[in-house]
Amino acid sequence: MSERPPALRVEGVSFAYTKCIKALDRVSFTVPQASFTGLLGPNGAGKTTLMALVTRLFSGTGAIEVAGRDLARDPCAALATMGVVFQRPTLDLDLTVERNLRYAAALYGLAGREAETRISAVLERLGVADRRRAPVRTLSGGLRRRVELARALLHGPSLLILDEPTVGLDIDSRRALVEHVHALCREGSLAALWTTHLVDELAAEDRVVVLDRGRVVAEGTVGEVVRAAGASSLAQAYHRLTGRQMVAE
Amino acid sequence: MNLHHARRAFTGILLRELLRFFGQRERLLAALVRPLIWLFVFAAGFRTILGVSIQPPYETYVLYEVYIAPGLCGMILLFSTMQGALAMVYDQEMGSMRVLLVSPLPRWYLLACKLVAIVLVACLQVYVFLGIARFWDVDPPLWGYLAALPAFFAAGLMLGALGLLLSSLIQQLESFAGVMNFVIFPMFFASSALYPLWRMRESSELLYQICAFNPFTHAVELVRFALYLQVAWSELAWTLGWTTLFLATALWGYSPVKGFLARTGKGE
Numbered sequence: 020m021s022e023r024p025p026a027l028r029v030e031g032v033s034f035a036y037t038k039c040i041k042a043l044d045r046v047s048f049t050v051p052q053a054s055f056t057g058l059l060g061p062n063g064a065g066k067t068t069l070m071a072l073v074t075r076l077f078s079g080t081g082a083i084e085v086a087g088r089d090l091a092r093d094p095c096a097a098l099a100t101m102g103v104v105f106q107r108p109t110l111d112l113d114l115t116v117e118r119n120l121r122y123a124a125a126l127y128g129l130a131g132r133e134a135e136t137r138i139s140a141v142l143e144r145l146g147v148a149d150r151r152r153a154p155v156r157t158l159s160g161g162l163r164r165r166v167e168l169a170r171a172l173l174h175g176p177s178l179l180i181l182d183e184p185t186v187g188l189d190i191d192s193r194r195a196l197v198e199h200v201h202a203l204c205r206e207g208s209l210a211a212l213w214t215t216h217l218v219d220e221l222a223a224e225d226r227v228v229v230l231d232r233g234r235v236v237a238e239g240t241v242g243e244v245v246r247a248a249g250a251s252s253l254a255q256a257y258h259r260l261t262g263r264q265m266v267a268e
Numbered sequence: 269m270n271l272h273h274a275r276r277a278f279t280g281i282l283l284r285e286l287l288r289f290f291g292q293r294e295r296l297l298a299a300l301v302r303p304l305i306w307l308f309v310f311a312a313g314f315r316t317i318l319g320v321s322i323q324p325p326y327e328t329y330v331l332y333e334v335y336i337a338p339g340l341c342g343m344i345l346l347f348s349t350m351q352g353a354l355a356m357v358y359d360q361e362m363g364s365m366r367v368l369l370v371s372p373l374p375r376w377y378l379l380a381c382k383l384v385a386i387v388l389v390a391c392l393q394v395y396v397f398l399g400i401a402r403f404w405d406v407d408p409p410l411w412g413y414l415a416a417l418p419a420f421f422a423a424g425l426m427l428g429a430l431g432l433l434l435s436s437l438i439q440q441l442e443s444f445a446g447v448m449n450f451v452i453f454p455m456f457f458a459s460s461a462l463y464p465l466w467r468m469r470e471s472s473e474l475l476y477q478i479c480a481f482n483p484f485t486h487a488v489e490l491v492r493f494a495l496y497l498q499v500a501w502s503e504l505a506w507t508l509g510w511t512t513l514f515l516a517t518a519l520w521g522y523s524p525v526k527g528f529l530a531r532t533g534k535g536e
Binding site for chain 1: 269270272273276277279280281283284287288291292364366367368369370371372373374
């Protein structure tokens with residue numbers, strides 16, 4: 020039986036906003052199936068640029084494959100297997116939770132009973148079913164984030180991209196979101212690529228990619244990265260690799 | 269591209285545009301109040317000064333209100349599609365444009381759906397305006413309302429494509445105020461919407477040439493003739509030509525490889 024391709028493969032990706040300054044320089048890493056991979060890096064390391072390339076908002080040089088599908092050659096097939104939670108909130112505040120999800124469902128080709136069933140299932144799963152008919156404007160920051168996660172999961176993706184999804188959340192909402200995405204990965208059908216500054220959002224069994232000044236400076240499980248840096252903790256390893264302090268809760 | 273998927277996505281985008289429009293009552297009101305004030309107040313005040321002689325497509329002398337009605341339809345299309353573009357700039361700032369752009373459909377198709385949805389909402393407003401204007405002696409032939417639909421759509425598409433192009437160029441919402449001053453007002457006033465071009469020629473040949481070149485003039489004349497069951501072929505050709513140019517540049521602007529998004533870092 021042939022081995023399943025990784026959920027995400029980034030190979031030699033470079034990108035420059037201007038000719039002189041490279042935002043990303045030959046970045047390569049993989050996100051295995053059903054794994055939780057943290058993308059760490061200080062501000063300006065190129066995390067958000069990398070996210071924009073992976074979601075095809077930009078195109079750079081190099082190759083990006085999502086579940087074996089080349090993003091440049093077959094963007095629709097690659098994007099169909101991807102769910103995205105953006106750094107900034109992207110819900111329509113004046114529309115209800117359900118209307119927001121129906122809009123997303125339509126964009127992924129889901130309609131009628133199928134869309135209805137999926138919307139009910141994700142809302143139930145994320146504990147926001149009772150707010151289904153509430154305008155998004157009336158929800159707290161934590162609930163809005165959960166709705167965004169529900170929207171990203173609606174079409175059953177195999178890869179979930181989350182760009183600093185916990186920014187602006189209180190401690191409880193943050194913890195709940197982190198645990199929820201970890202639980203989804205443990206179930207085996209989903210891989211997550213999660214960018215963060217916060218060390219406590221990663222568990223010991225997670226994988227980590229450390230990005231600094233547009234280059235990958237470490238990749239592996241949390242244990243491997245800590246050992247390779249000769250550190251006693253991930254925060255210390257991060258400090259040694261990037262020269263910056265990592266933020267704890 | 270799967271046709272079912274494409275159809276569902278279009279329905280979703282159109283529905284969102286309609287819900288947003290009807291959800292903001294002040295937007296609907298503003299869209300109607302603006303042209304109605306021009307019709308009720310401006311036209312009443314100027315009807316004696318700005319006499320309009322017989323000229324195609326009119327077969328007789330017409331009231332000034334009748335003359336400016338197609339221009340006001342154009343005004344609705346202009347403001348509404350630019351407002352649609354404004355919403356796209358806002359969407360980019362807020363990020364919801366990204367939700368559209370990362371969906372698994374070709375980007376040109378997604379942007380075309382967005383554009384068509386904006387134009388259809390604008391056409392809806394034009395019909396409400398024409399319904400009210402009928403009580404104000406603006407009464408083109410009944411079939412004219414139907415015949416003008418493709419003209420409204422073509423004019424809206426041209427203006428919407430321009431809006432789409434501007435939305436890919438503008439980095440911040442604040443810049444949109446500049447669009448009002450530098451695009452919308454000059455386009456509206458330097459056109460045949462409020463006065464026939466021969467009148468403009470009497471005062472300045474240069475101004476006349478500018479007005480004749482203005483894409484909005486072609487859109488307004490296309491609508492004017494269509495409302496009176498005539499096809500202005502050269503205006504149609506100009507309108508479609510401008511649409512193609514604006515659309516091609518806008519699609520380039522949103523292209524992930526070469527576009528302004530990547531060049532300016534707007535996608536971040």
